[in-house]
Each structure stands twice: as structure tokens, then as C-alpha cells.
Amino acid sequence: MSPPKQPQRLFQLSIKSCLNVINYACYVIEKSCSEGEFDECEKKVYSLKCHLMTVLPCRLFDVLCSERTCCQYRGDPRIQLHVLTHPNMTVFRKCDLDNSIPQPFWIETLSKFSRLVVLDLKFICTDEILNVVGLNCLLLEELNIVSKVDIYKSLFNASVLIRNVSDAGLYSIAPLKLLRILAMDPPRNERANRVGRCVSQAGIIMLINELPRLEELRIESCDIGSTLIGTVMEIGPLSLQKVNCHYASADGIRKLINICPCLRELSITHLSEHNKDAILEQISTSELRLNRLNLSFFSYSESMQKLLLFKGCYLTHFSLWEIENSLTLDAILSIGLCCTNLNSLYLMSQSKSLEVPRYFQRPNNIFNNLQHLTIGNDTFSIEQILTFFLNCTSNLQTLVLKYQTKVNIDNTLSSLLRKGCFKNIDNLWLDCTLEVSKNVVKDIIQSCDKLQMLTVDLNEDTSDFHRYISDNNLDLKLGSY
Structure with a gap:
């Protein structure tokens, strides 16, 4: 239970x-x-x-x-x-109730916080406030400057969101040389510059170049990698450890590796050229020691195999969205054998070649450290693949099953429950396409001693489950769609 x-x-x-x-x-x-x-x-x-x-x-x-x-x-x-x-505070994070407080209060208050290490100004930040922060909070290591947003109601157009942080505000915080983590607004295009303040790509590049210890730049929906690659300014080497790159090419990735030699997390999606293998070659032959690698719209090719052979021992997280029906059981075995320290695995594929032979004998010492697994496909046997992974590891804590066609998995779950495969699962997420009966859901709740989060699509009334959870004082969140 x-x-x-x-x-x-x-x-x-x-x-x-x-x-x-x-x-x-x-x-x-x-x-x-x-x-x-x-x-x-x-x-x-x-x-x-x-x-x-x-x-x-x-x-x-x-x-x-x-x-x-x-x-x-x-x-x-x-x-x-x-x-x-x-004045001696080291951490300040605003809450939602603070959004209505006028700017003069923050300017006066923050001017006294000279020992802050963490400061969150999300949705209250302005250029004027950043000027005060840059002058007084020189010990900051983590800063959120996502702008205060105002709504401009035009007589001719729909309402426009106006931000309050511009490049001037970014210049103000350039003296914060100890910053390691920075969250901020995405850059706006030239047309958007006409309404309110906004930051530009040039301003972001300037700021990154001024912060020698910056490890992580959090900008929602912004392609940091392409921004760094596309700049004409001389930048680097930077301390950035986490970068996402949407429109990648082999030359771009090579330039990115030179700019960010300390990378530990890299995400690549939406390739700008049909040179996936060349991109993988650049990573394979580099000095990077990535802990997390996310690849979308790639295939499991010889270059992918080479990359994992050279760099897999450093990976703790590997994500692959495969698009060319190239994922096979041999490929999965290769991932497990090359990535011996893998803690988290995310596999999406439309491959029709992913099958586990009836009398298959899995290798020893494969996926031993796996704790978080996400898999999705429209064609493979969910029972085969789940049984394979759950037989490989006894430490699985998070299991997410996605993108299956409409299929009933009662028998699969019941069989795995009887074998004790879910004994360490604390988070189970089942796609809405997976049909599960109330009896099996009850068995899951009663059989999984560590389960604290269960997401499943039940078309029936679930009030009895919530009552059961409450009556038995269970630390379990039951979610639906």
C-alpha cells in the first residue's frame, strides 16, 4: 500500500x-x-x-x-x-501576492540587501529595480529577472503585453560577477520593440560575456544555442553548462562546443540540415563530458552508436526521439551497455522492429542504475518492453508510458504487479490512450508500497478512490485527464 x-x-x-x-x-x-x-x-x-x-x-x-x-x-x-x-538576508523569493506592490517599495527594500545570494523577482522586475540590484547585491549567485508584465489595450488592435526589462536593465546587472543561474525574458523581434521595453539578442550576448561564472541561462522558448552560434561578436569560452539548440548544423555545433567547453547538458532538435551523423560526429570527437543528452528527430545510426561508445560512460540522462524506424532491441541493449551510469532514459520511436524474442536472455549489468524511464511508441508490444526494462532494474522510481494506441493493459500491469516489479515505483504516469480498469488501479494502490503519484485515465467516478486514500491516510496523489 x-x-x-x-x-x-x-x-x-x-x-x-x-x-x-x-x-x-x-x-x-x-x-x-x-x-x-x-x-x-x-x-x-x-x-x-x-x-x-x-x-x-x-x-x-x-x-x-x-x-x-x-x-x-x-x-x-x-x-x-x-x-x-x-539587511542580512541571503535568500528572497517573491510570492504571487507581491505582484501588486508598487516599484518604489522594491527599490527602497532591495537597496538594503547587500548579502543576498538568491533573488527571485519574477513578474515584478523592471529596469529601475535592476539598477538597484546591480549596485547593491554583488554577492548574487541566482537571479530571476523575468519582467513585470503590463497590458496595453489598443483601440485598434488586441491587447498587447508590455514588458518592463530592456537591454539597459541587463547592463545594470553586468557587475554581478558571481552569478551562476539567471532566468529572464526571451528576446523580442524588431516589430515588438515598438511596444514597451524588451531585451535583444545582442543584449543577452553582452550579458553572457560579462558573467564569467554563469552556468545556466533560463529563457523560456528561446534557442540559446542558435543565439550563441549566430552572433558576430567574439565570445567565449563561457562557463555555460546547459544549452538547448533547435536549428543545429555540424558547423554550428562545432562552434557551440568551442564557445561552451564546459557543457554538461545539451539538447538538439529541429535540424537545419540533413546532416545528423555529422552533428553526432562533432560531439563524439569533442572533449565534452556530457551528463545529459537530448536528441530529437534523430535515428539510431552507426554515428549514434559511436557517440554512445565514446561518451556513454558520462551520461546519467539520455533522451532519444527516433524517427526512421531504426530502434531495435540491439540498439537498446547497446544503450544499456555503453551508458553504464544511466539514471534516466527517455525513448520515443515509431519503429516496427522493436521486439523481444520469446526466449531472450538479457545481459548482466545492464540498466542497473536506471531510476526514471519514459517510453512511447505506437507499434511495440508494451508488455514485452516493460517486462524487459523492469527485469533489468530493481531501482525504477518513475515510469511514464506515452503515445500508445488505444489498448487495454490490465493483464500486463497485473502480471508485473504479481512479480513485484513495481515495488520501488513512486510515480506512475499512464497515457490517456491506455485503458486500465478500476480493479487494477486499486491493486496498484494496494501493492505499491512507495507509490505517491498515480496518473491514469478513468472514465468512471473516482470518488471512492479518493475516499479510500483519505480514510487510510495515504500519501498519494491520484491524477486524471
Whole structure:
């Protein structure tokens, strides 16, 4: 049976209790002062802050401020933040309630945070705020500057989203030489530049070049690799360890490897030329020691085999979306034999050649370390492939089955449950095309001692399952479509 819910730790209860008391005190102060008595209110808030700092360790304020959403404050969030922040904070992450706080508050508050290491300004960030951050928060290692978004309602066109961070803001944070992780807006095209502020590819390249320790740049829906490859500026070598590259070519990948010699995670999709093998050759012959490699729209060719032979020992995650019906059991065996440290495997294929012989004897010491498996296909026997993988590893924790045609898998799941193949599974995700009966779902819940997340498509009423989970105090989330 799924594990029981554990009671909250004493520390968590203490934090929640402390926040409740602080929130109550803030609310009393706020309601005791009229709008015209702002100075008096500020004095009382400051007095409360000083009292708390004499009885609580400074590092606890970081925790209280991070956990403040567990006890929602009913009043002006600025009052609560005044009490829960202090100059020695090392971590500050805004919450959704902070989005309405005006810019002057952030400028005044952040100017005092000289010891911050982590700062999240998602959806409140502006160029003016970044100017303050760049001047005062020189110890930052992780920063989220995804822009505040305003809505401009045009009389002629549909509503337009206006961002508030531009290249000027990026220049402001160039002095933050300790930054390792940066999240920000994607660049906009020239037409979009006419509405509001925006960052450009040139601004992003400038900033990357100014941050010697930057390991990860998080830009939603942005092709970082192509941006780096396409620039005419002299850049590199950079410290970036994680890059996605959509429209790749062999020459582009070679240039990218020279720019980012420290890469540990690489994703390649949407090839710009029909030279997949040449791209794989560039990776094979490089000095890269990748931990994660994601390849979409590739085939399992001799070049792929060579790549895994040379670089597979470093991989802990391998993802392949195969498109030319080239994936066979021999190819999967080769992946397992070459990638001995593989922890996570993602395989998508339309191959009709993926079959496990009836009396197949699997090799020893293959997929021993596999903990996370995602597989999908319209043609292979799900029972054969699942049985193969689950017989290879006893440590599988996450199993995701995707893109199957409509098929009932009751017998397959029941057989695997009887063999104890799911004993360590804590997350099971079954595509909506996979038909599973309520009886088998109940068997899964009762038989999997570590299961905490189950996603399955049940057209029937599931209230009895939720009641069963609640009555037995199970730490299990049951999801559907």
C-alpha cells in the first residue's frame, strides 16, 4: 500500500505558528493606524521587527519570508514584508501576492540587501529595480529577472503585453560577477520593440560575456544555442553548462562546443540540415563530458552508436526521439551497455522492429542504475518492453508510458504487479490512450508500497478512490485527464 502521510515536522509547525503570530501583530498595527498616520505605522512595524531580531536568529528570517505563503496575510503585504526582511538576508523569493506592490517599495527594500545570494523577482522586475540590484547585491549567485508584465489595450488592435526589462536593465546587472543561474525574458523581434521595453539578442550576448561564472541561462522558448552560434561578436569560452539548440548544423555545433567547453547538458532538435551523423560526429570527437543528452528527430545510426561508445560512460540522462524506424532491441541493449551510469532514459520511436524474442536472455549489468524511464511508441508490444526494462532494474522510481494506441493493459500491469516489479515505483504516469480498469488501479494502490503519484485515465467516478486514500491516510496523489 502507498506510504502513509507523515505528520508535519516540529520545525514546520513552529514556522507556521510563528508566522500566524507575526501576521496577527502586523494586522493589528495596520488597522490601528489610519492612512494619514503612515509614519506612526512605520515606527510600530520597525519596533516589531527589532523585537523579533532580538529573539530570533537572522537565518530564520530567510525561512519565515520564504514560507509566508503558508499563512496568508490579510492586509497590505508591504507591512508583512517590512517585518520579515532584514539587511542580512541571503535568500528572497517573491510570492504571487507581491505582484501588486508598487516599484518604489522594491527599490527602497532591495537597496538594503547587500548579502543576498538568491533573488527571485519574477513578474515584478523592471529596469529601475535592476539598477538597484546591480549596485547593491554583488554577492548574487541566482537571479530571476523575468519582467513585470503590463497590458496595453489598443483601440485598434488586441491587447498587447508590455514588458518592463530592456537591454539597459541587463547592463545594470553586468557587475554581478558571481552569478551562476539567471532566468529572464526571451528576446523580442524588431516589430515588438515598438511596444514597451524588451531585451535583444545582442543584449543577452553582452550579458553572457560579462558573467564569467554563469552556468545556466533560463529563457523560456528561446534557442540559446542558435543565439550563441549566430552572433558576430567574439565570445567565449563561457562557463555555460546547459544549452538547448533547435536549428543545429555540424558547423554550428562545432562552434557551440568551442564557445561552451564546459557543457554538461545539451539538447538538439529541429535540424537545419540533413546532416545528423555529422552533428553526432562533432560531439563524439569533442572533449565534452556530457551528463545529459537530448536528441530529437534523430535515428539510431552507426554515428549514434559511436557517440554512445565514446561518451556513454558520462551520461546519467539520455533522451532519444527516433524517427526512421531504426530502434531495435540491439540498439537498446547497446544503450544499456555503453551508458553504464544511466539514471534516466527517455525513448520515443515509431519503429516496427522493436521486439523481444520469446526466449531472450538479457545481459548482466545492464540498466542497473536506471531510476526514471519514459517510453512511447505506437507499434511495440508494451508488455514485452516493460517486462524487459523492469527485469533489468530493481531501482525504477518513475515510469511514464506515452503515445500508445488505444489498448487495454490490465493483464500486463497485473502480471508485473504479481512479480513485484513495481515495488520501488513512486510515480506512475499512464497515457490517456491506455485503458486500465478500476480493479487494477486499486491493486496498484494496494501493492505499491512507495507509490505517491498515480496518473491514469478513468472514465468512471473516482470518488471512492479518493475516499479510500483519505480514510487510510495515504500519501498519494491520484491524477486524471
